Amino acid sequence: MMEYKGYKAQIDFDNDAGVFVGEVINTHDGITFSGRSVDELQGSFRRAVDDYLDLACDMGGEAEPPFSGRIAVRINPILHRAIAGCAEQEGKSLSAWIAECLGRAAGVANVKAG
Numbered sequence: 001m002m003e004y005k006g007y008k009a010q011i012d013f014d015n016d017a018g019v020f021v022g023e024v025i026n027t028h029d030g031i032t033f034s035g036r037s038v039d040e041l042q043g044s045f046r047r048a049v050d051d052y053l054d055l056a057c058d059m060g061g062e063a064e065p066p067f068s069g070r071i072a073v074r075i076n077p078i079l080h081r082a083i084a085g086c087a088e089q090e091g092k093s094l095s096a097w098i099a100e101c102l103g104r105a106a107g108v109a110n111v112k113a114g
Contacts, residue, residue: 002042006066007031007049011041024049026067 002009002022009022014034020041024031033048035041056063087097103109 002045004046004049005053006068008066009033009045024052024066026069027064029064 002011006026007024008026009031010025011020011022013019014021019034019036020038021034022032022041022045029052031048031052033041033044035044053063083097084094087094090097092100
């Protein structure tokens with residue numbers, strides 16, 4: 001995971017092309033980049049984020065702020081107790097259990113708590 005100006009990127013390696021490829025994961029907008037080395041990848045990531053921010057400014061608006069990965073949810077204490085019990089039964093933290101459930105509901109695999 002890489003981070004720059006609050007934007008976080010997930011990195012994979014494309015074995016066929018022999019390059020690292022990255023995607024910013026905490027925004028709706030598609031921001032991708034690549035590099036053949038770690039240094040090249042880091043530079044490409046920074047340029048991609050800076051270009052994204054510049055483009056938004058040039059278009060007279062503001063870039064979408066990155067998602068922080070934190071949400072505050074108020075729930076009934078009875079539900080709170082029930083889901084805490086479910087998490088405990090599965091040997092997970094409450095955050096991990098909730099993230100897993102929300103991931104399943106949203107169709108996103110392998111979601112872990114921040």
